[in-house]
Amino acid sequence: xxxxxxxxxxxxxxxxxxxxxxxLVESRSQLVEVKNRRPSALQEGAxxxxxxxxxxxxxxxxxxxxxxxxxxxDRCAALACRIAxxxxxFRLQPVVLSPLAPQRASWQTPVARDPFEVSLADKIExxxxxxxxxxxxxxxxxxxxxxxxWEERKLFASSEGAxxxxxxxHSGAGLCAYARGDDDLQWRSYPNSFGGQYEAAGWxxxxxxxxxxxxxxxAATAAAxxxxxxxxxxxxxxxxxxxxxxxxxxxxxxxxxxLDRVLGHEANFAGTSFLTTDQLDTLRYGSAxxxxxxxxxxxxxxxTFAFDDEGVPAQKVDLVREGRFVGYLTSRETAxxxxxxxxxxxxAESWAHIPLIRMTNINLEPGPWTLExxxxxxxxxxxxxxxxxxxxxxRRYNFQFGTEVGWEIRKGKRGRMLKNCTYTGITPQFWNQxxxxxxxxxxxxxxxxxxxxxxxxxxxxxxAxxxxFRGIQVGVGYGS
Amino acid sequence: MSAPVSxxxxxxxxxxxxxxxxxxxxxALAMSAADRTSVVLEARDESLTRFANNEIHQNVTSRQxxxxxxxxxxxxxxxxxxxxxxxxxxxxVADRALALARLSPExxxxxxxxxxxxxxxxxAFVAATAGCTPEERATAVGPVTRAAAARGLNAAGALxxxxxxxxxxxxxxxxxxxxxxxxxxxCTVRAPDSSGWVDRxxxxxxxxxxxxxxxxxxxxxxxxxxxxxxxxxxxxxxxEPSAVAELVAFLAWLGLGAQSEQEGRSFLSGRxxxxxxxxxxxxxxxxxxxxxxxxxxxxEGTPRRRVTLIENGTARAVVHDxxxxxKAGVESTGHACPPPAVEGPIPYDLVLATGTHALExxxxxxxxxxxxxxxxxxxxxxxxxxxxxxxxxDGTFLIEEGRLTRGLRNLRFNESVLEVLARAEAFGRDAxxxxxxxxxxxxxxxxxxxxxxxxxxxxxx
Numbered sequence: 001x002x003x004x005x006x007x008x009x010x011x012x013x014x015x016x017x018x019x020x021x022x023x024l025v026e027s028r029s030q031l032v033e034v035k036n037r038r039p040s041a042l043q044e045g046a047x048x049x050x051x052x053x054x055x056x057x058x059x060x061x062x063x064x065x066x067x068x069x070x071x072x073x074d075r076c077a078a079l080a081c082r083i084a085x086x087x088x089x090f091r092l093q094p095v096v097l098s099p100l101a102p103q104r105a106s107w108q109t110p111v112a113r114d115p116f117e118v119s120l121a122d123k124i125e126x127x128x129x130x131x132x133x134x135x136x137x138x139x140x141x142x143x144x145x146x147x148x149x150w151e152e153r154k155l156f157a158s159s160e161g162a163x164x165x166x167x168x169x170h171s172g173a174g175l176c177a178y179a180r181g182d183d184d185l186q187w188r189s190y191p192n193s194f195g196g197q198y199e200a201a202g203w204x205x206x207x208x209x210x211x212x213x214x215x216x217x218x219a220a221t222a223a224a225x226x227x228x229x230x231x232x233x234x235x236x237x238x239x240x241x242x243x244x245x246x247x248x249x250x251x252x253x254x255x256x257x258x259l260d261r262v263l264g265h266e267a268n269f270a271g272t273s274f275l276t277t278d279q280l281d282t283l284r285y286g287s288a289x290x291x292x293x294x295x296x297x298x299x300x301x302x303x304t305f306a307f308d309d310e311g312v313p314a315q316k317v318d319l320v321r322e323g324r325f326v327g328y329l330t331s332r333e334t335a336x337x338x339x340x341x342x343x344x345x346x347x348a349e350s351w352a353h354i355p356l357i358r359m360t361n362i363n364l365e366p367g368p369w370t371l372e373x374x375x376x377x378x379x380x381x382x383x384x385x386x387x388x389x390x391x392x393x394x395r396r397y398n399f400q401f402g403t404e405v406g407w408e409i410r411k412g413k414r415g416r417m418l419k420n421c422t423y424t425g426i427t428p429q430f431w432n433q434x435x436x437x438x439x440x441x442x443x444x445x446x447x448x449x450x451x452x453x454x455x456x457x458x459x460x461x462x463x464a465x466x467x468x469f470r471g472i473q474v475g476v477g478y479g480s
Numbered sequence: 481m482s483a484p485v486s487x488x489x490x491x492x493x494x495x496x497x498x499x500x501x502x503x504x505x506x507x508a509l510a511m512s513a514a515d516r517t518s519v520v521l522e523a524r525d526e527s528l529t530r531f532a533n534n535e536i537h538q539n540v541t542s543r544q545x546x547x548x549x550x551x552x553x554x555x556x557x558x559x560x561x562x563x564x565x566x567x568x569x570x571x572x573v574a575d576r577a578l579a580l581a582r583l584s585p586e587x588x589x590x591x592x593x594x595x596x597x598x599x600x601x602x603x604a605f606v607a608a609t610a611g612c613t614p615e616e617r618a619t620a621v622g623p624v625t626r627a628a629a630a631r632g633l634n635a636a637g638a639l640x641x642x643x644x645x646x647x648x649x650x651x652x653x654x655x656x657x658x659x660x661x662x663x664x665x666x667c668t669v670r671a672p673d674s675s676g677w678v679d680r681x682x683x684x685x686x687x688x689x690x691x692x693x694x695x696x697x698x699x700x701x702x703x704x705x706x707x708x709x710x711x712x713x714x715x716x717x718x719x720e721p722s723a724v725a726e727l728v729a730f731l732a733w734l735g736l737g738a739q740s741e742q743e744g745r746s747f748l749s750g751r752x753x754x755x756x757x758x759x760x761x762x763x764x765x766x767x768x769x770x771x772x773x774x775x776x777x778x779x780e781g782t783p784r785r786r787v788t789l790i791e792n793g794t795a796r797a798v799v800h801d802x803x804x805x806x807k808a809g810v811e812s813t814g815h816a817c818p819p820p821a822v823e824g825p826i827p828y829d830l831v832l833a834t835g836t837h838a839l840e841x842x843x844x845x846x847x848x849x850x851x852x853x854x855x856x857x858x859x860x861x862x863x864x865x866x867x868x869x870x871x872x873x874d875g876t877f878l879i880e881e882g883r884l885t886r887g888l889r890n891l892r893f894n895e896s897v898l899e900v901l902a903r904a905e906a907f908g909r910d911a912x913x914x915x916x917x918x919x920x921x922x923x924x925x926x927x928x929x930x931x932x933x934x935x936x937x938x939x940x941x
Contacts, residue, residue, distance in 0.1 A: 033822055038587065041820035042580045046572070047563035049544075061614075064542040066563045072543075075487065079541060086614035087529075087536040090622045120583045128585075141744045180744045185864040265532045267636035268668040268677075271856075352542040391859045391892075393871040398892055398939035400869050402861050420862060424892070424937055453530050453638045453666075454540070455917050476936050477861045477869060477894035 001026075004073050005157035008052045011077035013159055017054035017084070019097065020077070021158040023309060024050050024068060025351040030116065033146040034127035036135060041146075042120070049351035052076040058094025059087035064352040097332040098341040100312060102161035107306035109169040110299075111202035115149040118203050123147050126211060133215035134177045139223035142178040145211060146195050147171075148447075150459075154309075154351075162311040170302055170459055172198035172447060173206045177219040181226035186419060188222035188404055190214045192243045193387050198445025198459060199300040221405060224417055231406055231421040233475030237381030237468060238423055239374060244403055245364065245464035246444035247387045252427040253285075253292050254359040254462065256396035257319050258345075259328040261357075263337065270451045271394025274427065275325060277338065285325040286431030289367055292320040294329055296344060296360035301461035302445040303360030305347075310355060312344035319362070323432070331357050349456035356452050363463030367437030371466045374436055376412040382474060383407045383414060384421045392427075400424040400476060424476045430469060438466040488525065492611025494645045494659035495523035495543065501647035501657050504547070504565055509651055511574040514551035514581060516593055518650035520779050520818060521547045525610070525643050529617035532636040534625040536618060550819050551577035555586040559819050591802040594812075596654040599776035599783035602768060606684040609661035610643035617641065620665075624694030628669050633701055635694065637667035641685050648781035656781045662773060664915065665690050668874055669697040673941065674707055674887050676700025677853055677874030679722055681915045681922075683773070700853065700875040704887025708878060709938055712891070716849035716905075717933040718842045718879065724832065725914035725923035726855040727868060727897045728763070732827050732921055734863050734897075736765075736789050737815070738804035739824020747866050747898070748795050756795045758902040760835075763790040765799055765815070765827035771913045772829040772922045777814060779821070784814035789827065793902070801825040826921065834926040835907025842906055842929040844882040850891070850933075851877040851884060866897040871939065892937035905929045 005022040012020035026048045033041035050073060051064035061084025063076040127145040134143035149171050156164040174196015176189045191197045191209060199205045240248060256273040260266055275283070296303055296314035306314055310332050319327045328338070329345040334357065346355035375383065389402030406421035407414045425433075443463045450457055488495050496504070501521055508519045527541040548561040551574070558580025562573045617639045628635035640663060647657045663685035669676045676697040680688055719727075735746025743749075748756070767774025767784040777783050780802055788796050800808065801816035804824055815825035843851060853875030861867040872891050877884040908927030915922045 031820070033820075038589075039584055041559070041822045042557070042584050043559040043561070043820050044576055044580065045561045046569070046576075049563060051542075059536065060538060062538075062540040064540075064544075066543060066545050067565070083527075083539045083541060083614040086618040087539040089618055090531065090536045090625055092533070092535040120580065124583075124585065178743070178745060180749075183864065185745055263533070264634065264636060264670075265537055267532055267634070267670060268530075268638060268666055352544050354538060354540055389859050389861045389869065391857045391869045391871070393890060393892075393939050394856055394873055395939075395941060397941075398871065398890075398937055400861075400892060400894075400937070422861065426939075453538075454526060454528055454542075454640070477867060 001155050004050065004068060005155055007070055008050065008073040008077045009157060009159050011074050012052060012054045012081060015078050015081035016056050017081055019055040019159055021053050021156065022050065023154060023156055023351055025152060025154040027152045030149045032123045032127065034124065034131050035142060035144050037128045037132045039124055050076060051351040052080045053354060054080045054084050055095050056081050056084035057088035059084050059091040060095060061087060062354045095333055096336050098335045100332065102158060103307060103311055104163045105306065106165040108167035109200045111169050113203040115171050115203045116151065130175055130211040130215045133212055134175065134219035137219035137223050139179040139181065139226060140177045140219045141180045145175045147173050147206060148195065156309065156311050158311055164307045164311055166306060168305060169200065169202060170198060171201050171205045172196055172445065173209050173211060175211055175215060175218050177222040179222040179226050184226055186222055186225035188218050189386055190218040192444060193404065194447060198302055198447050200302055200304045201300050225405060225419045228417040228419040230478060231418040231475050233479040235471055235473050237378055237470050238472040238474060239378065239381060239383045239466060239468045241385040241466050242440055242442050242464045243386050243444055244384055245467055246462040247390055248401065249362050249364055249462045249464055250359065250446055250460065251390060251392045252396055252399055253319060254362040257328050258357045259330045259334040262328065263334060269453050274395045274397045279325055281326055283325040284323055284432065285320045285428055286323045287434050288323045289437050290320055290323050290431050290434055291365040293318055293363050294360050295363050298361045298363060298443060298463060301361035301443045302459040303461045308344040308346045309348050310342065310346045312342045315343045317343045329357050329359065347458060349458060353456050356456065358458045359449065359460040361443060361461040361463060364437065364465060366439045366441040366465045369436050369438045371438050371440055374438055374466065374468055375409055375414055378409045378468065379411060381409040382418065382421060383409055397427050399427065420478055422476050423472050423474045425472060433469045433471055434467055435470055436468040441465040489610060489643065492607035494605060494610065494643050495525045496645040498657045501645060502655060505647055505649035508547065508549055508570045508574060509649060511571050512549065512551055512578065514553050514578050516552040516651055518550045519547065521647045523645045528638050528640045529621055530638040531621050531625055534629040534635055539614065547573060548819050549573050549577045551581045553581045555590050556581045556584040557587055557590060558584055589803050589807060591806045593652045594802060597783050599656055602776040604660035604683055606661045609641050609663050609683065609685045612641040612685050620690040623691040624667060627694060628698060631698060633698060634670040635667060639690060640664040646775055648777065648779060654781045656777045658775050663688055665693055667694050667697045669701040671701045671705055674701050674704035675874045676704065681913050703884065704875060704877060707887035707889050709889045710878065712935050712937055714932040714934050716846055717930050718846060718849060718851045719928045719930060720853050721912040721925050721927055722854045722914055723852045724925040724928050726858055727900060728830055728832055728925055729916055729921065729923050730860065730866065730868055730897055732830060734860065734866055736798055737824050737826040738798045738800045738808060741798045742804060742807060747864055748798060752795050754795055755793050757790065757793045757898040758904055759793040760904060760907065761790055761793050761901045762833040764788050764831050765829055766831050767829045769829060769831050769924060771911060771924045773915055774829040778816040779818045780816040782812045782814040782816065787813050799825050799827045828921045831924045832926065834909050834911050836909050837906050839908055839927045842908060842927055843879055843884065846879045846882060846929065849879040850888065851879055861894060867894065868897060869894045889941060890939045891935040893934060894936045895934050900930050900933065903931045905931050
């Protein structure tokens, strides 16, 4: 692989590139899905490809191929340079990269037990047991469980001298029970929606989650939701569980702090950001209990690595400190515009894509409350858990979320279950209404974050704990 | 056999020819020791020139292939895929799928082999699109960025050209091959407090007049400067075709496929033959509609059929693959997704019937209302009710006395798609295709005028 990368870099430089990098990525994946005790998907995938990114005449070009051989390395390098020259005709300012000491290193995700070494029979048996336990609940019509594993071996080489090898392993597991009643459909997931929990980890994640041990409760909650009262429209105190907080952080803090969005690079697709550069170090993004960091070094996070796809070392940086907006996610191209060096957040979905600024692990720092104590401290409100619906405008300002389940809180006690819970808000107002963060911190994986043209899907993570927000509009969408 | 080393894109050819695809699939089938084997090969050459802040900032090309092999042993099946097309990779994928099948429990719903059927021809390949060069793409978008800059505006967007080949074969003699091209021009033009947008999808990139389309986005950005605000509430709306397509696309995933209907998760479950929306609403899936980007056969090699899903407001049918068809005792309609197709079949080429009104007539007939260019970040709130939330974006206007009088700050909506269609007061006569990148399906839709559309919130821009 090193020879092929060297060949591509040499060819690019001979074709006029003032900077070039080559990424060779070999990947494999496995999906095991069981529905109502029957396997509905047993699939393995494998891939290998080369992507060459160059700067010629101050402009970017990129070409990639699934045929990772010498002929394609030469073709991709030449084509990337030709594309860059075409870009340069309509480039106003030349690309300037922040300085970087080239690294020679190798790193791999710490894994206690390689998930690809676990037998398929064991995986199927686990999900058959879990889905069977969910089917014991008569209202549950579809009981679904899935395991998903990914491995990426990638080589990053640059014309500046970097040679970095990394092996990244991600695992995911979860359950979902769908219950049907009279003209109603409700579902409940464990331990999270979007297929469950995902971590930079191995089979130990699956063992820790104990899917069969949580199947009955998951199914019972789905069934109970069919007869639960509707979350009524109004304004009230809301406590969000950690899993819902994870997506709230992802959408309303992670995306708006991406500096490429702020600079307009995503204006046609993903959108821009209300966190414009004049707000840096001045905007009161949230209350004093709100502290958010981007931490690519956090254990078990899907945004954890040693080097990003530009070869920049993983870092932990402040985004919001005691409520004040203090930092962005940056790249080698965007950081110099703020007089900074990259903080290492560039990742590509695959060899076929250019790296973009992506969330690493966007973590809300935990607070002092236990969830029980916080409920006990709440006179009147709703506890909402596990995302079901999410929408936010193109500047990440006006949002609406829905959750799988909620519970009334009355005089410090958790009361009736509520269904179809929704809430809406304006991002900085909402975070300024946060008055408590709990200690039940977990790093939650998001397996499907979309961005870019051509669109790329990325696995990111958010460290989150339950938190309380005052004066929130709830029940939206279900009123008259 | 190894992958071809010539450069099809440079020659304006499909990424794999019929003979190359047949050779690769035959080689893969020959390597499988399973009782039955099917192979799907998808190849895609895609180039995209992207601009922002009135300059080209990203410019990429990629050549990708995915070969997926399904091995069946008795009633057990395993699936493996690879991005490599060399002989050793084909051997590995055949062996791995077989190993997975042998480890798998019996699959009671597995359909039996089907006799190969010939799909009708569908001309979908344009050599000029496949051969479009980086220089041509840059030359096309350059005038847009210059026009925006000359008027103090900021343009961002992308011009995409792609050529694809889909081939399906099985060990019972099936072979089907389909080359196609696709092109898209999308552009957002921003002013300090407003924006405009345009988006067009065609097979022939030469039909995308980027300069003229850019003018549409520029005009919308200029018209919506200094936006006003309307309070949340119910308004008559005129939805442009892209906005309608955004809503209708959800029906594909919420229940127009047979698997969700059979599992009781569809909004159609228990409602077949009943009136579910307005009497003026007819929705079909038609891969052969020349405005769509359909393929003549599905990922099982079954020829696509035209399916009337909703007829004059009445639920008529869902689309099938061979598995759901077996369960329902009907024939597949040719709507299988790529294996393992965990969500079952879906309609890929939705076409909403048009009316007789020009967009200008829909606006002119509106005393007071809101014109919506597009919706954004639309998500399901309540699947059974087809309740969706999302935002307006890039061109929201107040209509007063039949004219656009000013731009509006963007609004959040919460609406049931079926109820919106039921409240449609008039249908546009001109339909536009919208290809959804993420899900891969297309909706051909006209503009609609809809009464009592529910906006539930407003944002500051």
